Amino acid sequence: MQEMIRLTDLKKSFGSVEVLKGISFSVNRGQVLSIIGPSGSGKSTLLRIITQLEKADDGSLVIDGQELFTSRSGQAVYNRENARAIGLKTGLVFQSFNLFPHFNVLRNITEAQRAVLRRSKDESEAKAMQLLRKMELEDKALMYPCQLSGGQQQRVSIARALALDPEILFFDEPTSALDPELTREILHVIRALAEEKMTMAVVTHEMNFAKAISDNAIFMDSGVIVEQGTELFSDPKEERTRKFISSFDS
Amino acid sequence: MSSLLVQMLEGTVTSLQIFFLTLLFSLPLGFVVARGRMSKIRIVRWLIDLYIQIMRGTPLILQLIFFYFAPFYLFGASYDRFTACIVAFVVNYSAYFAEIYRSGLQSIDKGQYEASHVLGFRKSYTFFHIILPQVIKKIMPALGNEVITLVKDTALAQTIGVAELFRVAQTASSREFSTVPIFIAGIFYFVMNYIVSRIFVLAEKKLDYYR
Numbered sequence A: 001m002q003e004m005i006r007l008t009d010l011k012k013s014f015g016s017v018e019v020l021k022g023i024s025f026s027v028n029r030g031q032v033l034s035i036i037g038p039s040g041s042g043k044s045t046l047l048r049i050i051t052q053l054e055k056a057d058d059g060s061l062v063i064d065g066q067e068l069f070t071s072r073s074g075q076a077v078y079n080r081e082n083a084r085a086i087g088l089k090t091g092l093v094f095q096s097f098n099l100f101p102h103f104n105v106l107r108n109i110t111e112a113q114r115a116v117l118r119r120s121k122d123e124s125e126a127k128a129m130q131l132l133r134k135m136e137l138e139d140k141a142l143m144y145p146c147q148l149s150g151g152q153q154q155r156v157s158i159a160r161a162l163a164l165d166p167e168i169l170f171f172d173e174p175t176s177a178l179d180p181e182l183t184r185e186i187l188h189v190i191r192a193l194a195e196e197k198m199t200m201a202v203v204t205h206e207m208n209f210a211k212a213i214s215d216n217a218i219f220m221d222s223g224v225i226v227e228q229g230t231e232l233f234s235d236p237k238e239e240r241t242r243k244f245i246s247s248f249d250s
Numbered sequence B: 001m002s003s004l005l006v007q008m009l010e011g012t013v014t015s016l017q018i019f020f021l022t023l024l025f026s027l028p029l030g031f032v033v034a035r036g037r038m039s040k041i042r043i044v045r046w047l048i049d050l051y052i053q054i055m056r057g058t059p060l061i062l063q064l065i066f067f068y069f070a071p072f073y074l075f076g077a078s079y080d081r082f083t084a085c086i087v088a089f090v091v092n093y094s095a096y097f098a099e100i101y102r103s104g105l106q107s108i109d110k111g112q113y114e115a116s117h118v119l120g121f122r123k124s125y126t127f128f129h130i131i132l133p134q135v136i137k138k139i140m141p142a143l144g145n146e147v148i149t150l151v152k153d154t155a156l157a158q159t160i161g162v163a164e165l166f167r168v169a170q171t172a173s174s175r176e177f178s179t180v181p182i183f184i185a186g187i188f189y190f191v192m193n194y195i196v197s198r199i200f201v202l203a204e205k206k207l208d209y210y211r
């Protein structure tokens, strides 16, 4: 099995507050990792470090065999040459979509293909239309984000991320801004990607969904991994995990 | 009567020169000032803020006089009225435009920068293709107001003796013991501003295709 993410002993502080206190895990190709935990436990910070929106303080990270940073005398040292290539291997889907409001749906999906991957107009549009069909949005190609529902916007943002053919896709609470019906749309899309063996790490509060699609799971609290493994959904070992999981039972 | 109109048209040309030259320099300069105002370096931020506060906190008429007479008192040299007038207008309007740009830049959600970064856009690409178009749309109304104010402010150039429209009108008025020239000048300003506001309405309409 090919290791796509190997994260070792990641530490991160904001000012004097230590937000991540030594996080380690690995994800193999084609696997889905779900990350759960209470608000403020550091889940977003974790994804933001892996997708290079934040800098790590200490630890090491290897993505698809390429080192992004490594720990040297208690400090994360970045490998600048790899950073951009690794960035192209990772995609991130945000809770708040962050579509570009001044571009129509098609252009949202083609812009980076053209500017970053230097694909031709035809090629990038063909790719965009193929993804829009997959998202069942082909009739919305010429609309603007503000004309779409939240669920449709989130599907466009997933298509936008997929258009760059990432090796690993990260989701940070992709359904938290959506009502239950639209949430189902998105979960459906992520599940389909899981079936296609897309490597993914998903931060979510949708426990049943996470349980259903995950090959591995971690429960975080106050910057540490309290428990790891999919059994934490059905048979949590730790008291803190048990409390958290049971708070979702209705 | 016809010579009066010719004089007034000449004055109008001068007013328009002040107007366009001020825009030409202060629209881009305002951007540089805005960046300075948002600089990471504290002293730069502080100095730029002081400059903006002075420009906003003192009358433009005073600034005109300052820029006309300061070189003489400081260096014993002076330059022509028109240049002094352009310098004063540019320095003043750059400060106002900077504040408009800054509010526009700060109104852009940081998610736009983050999405751009994750997609692999470089900084300058993100700025020119993602951020700037959104900023322009946001600041259009404020910019429109400022440009209309500029048309009217050109009348202040007369304080340092620039023969712009209003000065021509006033001179003619006292020469002929009549308020007609002043009234005609009013119509001229109104027409200019009518055109300016039409242009801004059109621009806003053109940018109305999203959100």
Ligand SMILES: Nc1ncnc2c1ncn2[C@@H]1O[C@H](COP(=O)(O)OP(=O)(O)OP(=O)(O)O)[C@@H](O)[C@H]1O
Pocket (backbone or CB within 6 Å): A014, A019, A037, A038, A039, A040, A041, A042, A043, A044, A045, A046
């Ligand atoms: N840029 C920042 N500056 C200072 N503190 C930050 C910053 N980003 C996050 N934090 C703090 O780090 C901690 C972890 O935040 P993070 O967003 O990673 O939590 P989370 O698990 O994603 O929470 P949620 O479920 O609410 O999204 C929080 O206490 C937060 O206030």
Ligand SMILES: [Mg+2]
Pocket (backbone or CB within 6 Å): A043, A044, A045, A172, A173
């Ligand atoms: Mg979060």
